[in-house]
Amino acid sequence: MPHIRLENITMRFGDITAVSDIDLEIRDGEYVTILGPSGCGKTTLIKIVAGILRPTDGKIFVDGKDVTKVPLEDRDTGYVFQNIALFPHMTIRGNAEYGPKVHSVEEGQAESTADEYLRLVDMLDKAGHFPKELSGGDQQKAALARALASGSRMLMLDEPLSALDARVRMELRYEIRRIVKRLGITVLHVTHDQEEAMSVSDRIILMRKGRIFETGTPLDMYRSPKSIFAAYFIGETNLMECTVESKRKGGGVILRLRNDVPVNVSKSKANVGEIAILSVRPEHVYTATDGLKAHVRDVVFMGTYWRVRTEAESQDYVDYNIPADSQVPEIGEEVYLVFNKKASRVFKRPKEGLTEAIKLE
Amino acid sequence: MSLIDRVDDASSKRGVKRAWLILVVLIFLVLIILPSVYVLFEAVSQWDLISGVASDSGKMAVIWGAVGNSFSIAFIVTIIDVIVGIPMAWLMVRKNFPGKRYVDTLIDMPLAFPTAALGFSVAIFWGVPQGLDVPGLGIVLSPYVLVILLHLIFTYPYMVRTLSGILEQLDPNFETAGMTLGASRFTAVRTITLPLFRAGLVTGFILCFARSLSETGGTYIALSLIGKQSTFFTGPTFISELKHQAGSQAAMPELILISVLLIVFALLMLFVAKMMMDKVKIPWSKVWPKFERRISRGLAVKMRNGLSSLFLALFIIIPSFFIFSFLLIDGPLPDMAGLFKAMGISFLVAGAATAFDIVFGIPMALYIARNKDKSLGKALDMLVNVPLIIPTTALGLSLFLFWSSASLPGLVLVILGHISFTYPLVVRNVIGAVEEVDPSYEEIAKTLGAKPFQAFRKVLLPVIQSSVLAGSILAFTRSLGETGATIAIDPTINTVPIYIVNLINKFTEFNNPDYAYQAAVASITLTAVCFVLMLAVKYATRRKLGGLRHD
Ligand SMILES: Nc1ncnc2c1ncn2[C@@H]1O[C@H](COP(=O)(O)OP(=O)(O)OP(=O)(O)O)[C@@H](O)[C@H]1O
Numbered sequence: 001m002p003h004i005r006l007e008n009i010t011m012r013f014g015d016i017t018a019v020s021d022i023d024l025e026i027r028d029g030e031y032v033t034i035l036g037p038s039g040c041g042k043t044t045l046i047k048i049v050a051g052i053l054r055p056t057d058g059k060i061f062v063d064g065k066d067v068t069k070v071p072l073e074d075r076d077t078g079y080v081f082q083n084i085a086l087f088p089h090m091t092i093r094g095n096a097e098y099g100p101k102v103h104s105v106e107e108g109q110a111e112s113t114a115d116e117y118l119r120l121v122d123m124l125d126k127a128g129h130f131p132k133e134l135s136g137g138d139q140q141k142a143a144l145a146r147a148l149a150s151g152s153r154m155l156m157l158d159e160p161l162s163a164l165d166a167r168v169r170m171e172l173r174y175e176i177r178r179i180v181k182r183l184g185i186t187v188l189h190v191t192h193d194q195e196e197a198m199s200v201s202d203r204i205i206l207m208r209k210g211r212i213f214e215t216g217t218p219l220d221m222y223r224s225p226k227s228i229f230a231a232y233f234i235g236e237t238n239l240m241e242c243t244v245e246s247k248r249k250g251g252g253v254i255l256r257l258r259n260d261v262p263v264n265v266s267k268s269k270a271n272v273g274e275i276a277i278l279s280v281r282p283e284h285v286y287t288a289t290d291g292l293k294a295h296v297r298d299v300v301f302m303g304t305y306w307r308v309r310t311e312a313e314s315q316d317y318v319d320y321n322i323p324a325d326s327q328v329p330e331i332g333e334e335v336y337l338v339f340n341k342k343a344s345r346v347f348k349r350p351k352e353g354l355t356e357a358i359k360l361e
Numbered sequence: 362m363s364l365i366d367r368v369d370d371a372s373s374k375r376g377v378k379r380a381w382l383i384l385v386v387l388i389f390l391v392l393i394i395l396p397s398v399y400v401l402f403e404a405v406s407q408w409d410l411i412s413g414v415a416s417d418s419g420k421m422a423v424i425w426g427a428v429g430n431s432f433s434i435a436f437i438v439t440i441i442d443v444i445v446g447i448p449m450a451w452l453m454v455r456k457n458f459p460g461k462r463y464v465d466t467l468i469d470m471p472l473a474f475p476t477a478a479l480g481f482s483v484a485i486f487w488g489v490p491q492g493l494d495v496p497g498l499g500i501v502l503s504p505y506v507l508v509i510l511l512h513l514i515f516t517y518p519y520m521v522r523t524l525s526g527i528l529e530q531l532d533p534n535f536e537t538a539g540m541t542l543g544a545s546r547f548t549a550v551r552t553i554t555l556p557l558f559r560a561g562l563v564t565g566f567i568l569c570f571a572r573s574l575s576e577t578g579g580t581y582i583a584l585s586l587i588g589k590q591s592t593f594f595t596g597p598t599f600i601s602e603l604k605h606q607a608g609s610q611a612a613m614p615e616l617i618l619i620s621v622l623l624i625v626f627a628l629l630m631l632f633v634a635k636m637m638m639d640k641v642k643i644p645w646s647k648v649w650p651k652f653e654r655r656i657s658r659g660l661a662v663k664m665r666n667g668l669s670s671l672f673l674a675l676f677i678i679i680p681s682f683f684i685f686s687f688l689l690i691d692g693p694l695p696d697m698a699g700l701f702k703a704m705g706i707s708f709l710v711a712g713a714a715t716a717f718d719i720v721f722g723i724p725m726a727l728y729i730a731r732n733k734d735k736s737l738g739k740a741l742d743m744l745v746n747v748p749l750i751i752p753t754t755a756l757g758l759s760l761f762l763f764w765s766s767a768s769l770p771g772l773v774l775v776i777l778g779h780i781s782f783t784y785p786l787v788v789r790n791v792i793g794a795v796e797e798v799d800p801s802y803e804e805i806a807k808t809l810g811a812k813p814f815q816a817f818r819k820v821l822l823p824v825i826q827s828s829v830l831a832g833s834i835l836a837f838t839r840s841l842g843e844t845g846a847t848i849a850i851d852p853t854i855n856t857v858p859i860y861i862v863n864l865i866n867k868f869t870e871f872n873n874p875d876y877a878y879q880a881a882v883a884s885i886t887l888t889a890v891c892f893v894l895m896l897a898v899k900y901a902t903r904r905k906l907g908g909l910r911h912d
């Protein structure tokens with residue numbers, strides 16, 4: 001099972017630098033998602049790994065061998081396109097057989113290989129259909145079978161689920177993970193959907209403006225993001241400007257929000273006296289009889305819980321969640337908010353300013 | 362209330378809309394379709410005379426020979442176009458290379474040349490036997506091969522353009538997907554891309570075939586220059602030679618017979634091609650990975666690209682431009698006043714025909730594009746192709762017979778004839794553009810209160826106007842370069858191609874190279890005019906692309 005290593009990969013299209021200076025290592029059989037805002041270079045990166053694009057600079061190693069100049073058709077890297085791209089003039093079986101056939105596998109053998117993978121994705125009964133006769137979800141399953149049947153040990157998925165409806169998307173993403181894990185295939189999966197990334201990957205690569213911004217396991221990225229951008233992009237968070245007033249020996253930190261409102265948290269990356277950014281996820285904000293005074297501005301039902309938006313006396317908007325069956329506060333009502341100390345993160349104030357630090361392009 | 366306001370108001374009345382549609386369809390049927398195929402009816406009514414010719418085995422041998430030459434040449438030319446056109450189209454769409462823009466312009470270049478000028482240029486490039494004092498290669502060719510070499514030039518751009526148009530719309534991901542599965546480039550193109558653009562291949566096939574079948578002036582001139590114009594015939598040159606020799610009613614039964622044969626076989630060909638579009642399969646399921654891999658790489662690719670470029674240069678571009686070598690030598694200028702008068706007539710005919718095409722062609726295109734699922738829409742869509750596929754010489758003769766009892770002036774008849782074969786060019790272009798516009802734009806405009814004509818003017822027209830312009834300029838240049846139809850209708854209407862053909866006739870008659878020189882100068886002048894117009898097409902269409910896309 002292949003191990004992929006990228007060294008200093010840069011890709012320029014004319015004046016545009018789509019991807020710059022990427023160093024990355026992916027272990028055998030690892031399931032890695034690439035997450036990032038639109039236009040940050042995700043597609044470009046996996047196309048380079050697959051050999052569809054040749055990088056302007058840098059090298060790609062598979063199992064220690066430099067494959068940068070190996071032509072596309074010899075890369076043995078499966079690629080599943082966002083728009084699926086099943087060959088419209090061939091049946092599903094014809095599509096799945098294509099890989100084995102062009103690898104000089106005999107006719108009968110090619111068909112049985114195709115069928116084996118179609119069975120794996122549970123599409124064998126639809127093998128005789130043409131792509132346009134199938135639903136989007138089935139088409140994507142067939143595309144997956146086609147990629148696997150060609151014998152690829154590495155799989156690139158470019159937003160394979162984004163054109164499907166929510167229910168199918170959810171089922172299919174676990175299905176894909178189950179299959180590739182069983183086969184022990186190394187996967188790079190590009191997605192916009194952070195929930196998808198969180199739930200299927202061994203590791204997330206967060207990209208921004210053509211660079212890798214942060215990597216980590218889903219849980220680490222959620223619990224202790226290293227940057228404000230990661231905190232903001234992965235999961236949801238309330239961001240508040242503050243100053244670090246004091247740090248106690250025991251580990252507690254006292255912050256002052258705007259209008260001198262005090263808040264206690266467990267730890268801080270910023271030093272005493274510095275201006276900093278406090279990040280608290282809505283699920284870590286609770287109401288109490290005392291704390292940060294705020295007025296309810298909006299209440300929205302999110303499907304399984306309520307999202308309450310408040311305006312705090314520190315002039316920040318602070319969101320929190322309450323269970324679906326609980327009493328909903330009235331608009332304009334006064335509430336007192338407290339933050340989960342351990343789950344609150346304090347970042348140094350970014351030099352470029354907060355808005356710039358979380359900008360999506 | 363201005364005229365346009367009145368038209369706006371009227372356009373929302375049901376009755377007015379219906380009457381307008383009926384008018385447009387009637388004009389199409391009576392002025393264009395019926396005259397184009399009228400000769401078929403005439404043949405039936407004059408059967409006695411025609412059967413006289415049909416039983417004359419000597420005459421029939423010549424007629425069958427001419428028809429056979431026409432169709433076999435058209436077929437060979439088209440097959441060569443397919444073979445050399447596919448790699449070129451692929452190269453132009455999928456690859457970037459330095460100087461691509463110039464190659465792109467070069468491919469279109471022969472379209473800017475009137476075929477009369479091309480016939481001249483090709484004949485002197487590939488060689489003239491009896492020592493005409495011009496720089497030639499001196500290779501003596503059979504007339505059959507010479508005509509093939511000539512027809513390749515003006516059909517090649519059609520093939521490359523049609524194929525690259527379709528290729529551009531095909532998602533390149535199909536090919537890439539094939540390659541990620543391990544297919545070599547050649548395998549992927551053959552098994553995935555080619556089957557997907559079968560429709561484009563058939564369209565390109567029909568266009569090239571029809572164009573070759575139809576061509577008169579250039580072929581006649583090329584044959585004259587090698588002294589074979591009265592011994593070797595294609596269908597159209599047979600008609601013009603008869604017209605030239607007899608100039609009267611004398612040979613009418615022969616003319617009718619050969620026109621009928623040309624029309625019937627051409628329509629049959631169209632029908633078979635349409636059938637092929639659905640039936641014939643390009644073999645894709647079998648693959649030869651090792652062999653195909655070898656020809657997808659390195660030397661094989663370089664050779665293919667090299668041969669494609671060589672073909673373009675040696676068989677298309679250089680022979681087209683060879684006529685300009687006349688500028689290097691001195692000779693007597695043609696009668697310039699006569700040439701400019703001919704130019705004036707050419708412009709008058711082309712202008713009138715194009716104006717007609719725009720006024721009555723756009724509504725027809727709109728109707729067809731928006732009603733493809735209705736039977737009238739389908740029928741009109743098919744019928745519009747008819748004048749495109751019929752050889753223009755046969756069409757001209759047919760039209761001449763149709764109007765013969767009306768005693769219209771020759772100029773009017775020639776204009777009507779030119780309308781017939783240019784009308785489909787405008788209509789097809791506009792249909793293509795309208796089909797790409799989402800009908801909901803117009804509907805939105807109407808829900809906002811726009812009258813139908815207003816919605817057309819304000820919403821649709823701005824979007825399709827560059828296609829209208831492109832279609833119009835295509836029609837205009839095609840009319841400027843047309844020889845066959847004009848000869849068949851009224852050879853005394855002295856358009857520039859007729860002017861050139863007359864000079865060539867004098868040259869063969871008196872064997873005086875001065876006439877050839879003058880014909881060359883006239884050809885160069887006409888080419889220059891067409892060339893400027895062609896640049897205008899390029900500019901217009903490029904602006905359109907610039908507006909819609911970023912690249
Ligand atoms: N072939 C190309 N030519 C020119 N620029 C390109 C090309 N492909 C990508 N780019 C540019 O490179 C940048 C990165 O594009 P890429 O498609 O990799 O982004 P992405 O992260 O996949 O975005 P999305 O989420 O919208 O799919 C963009 O600015 C894009 O415009």
Ligand SMILES: [Mg+2]
Pocket residue numbers: 042043044158
């Ligand atoms: Mg992308």
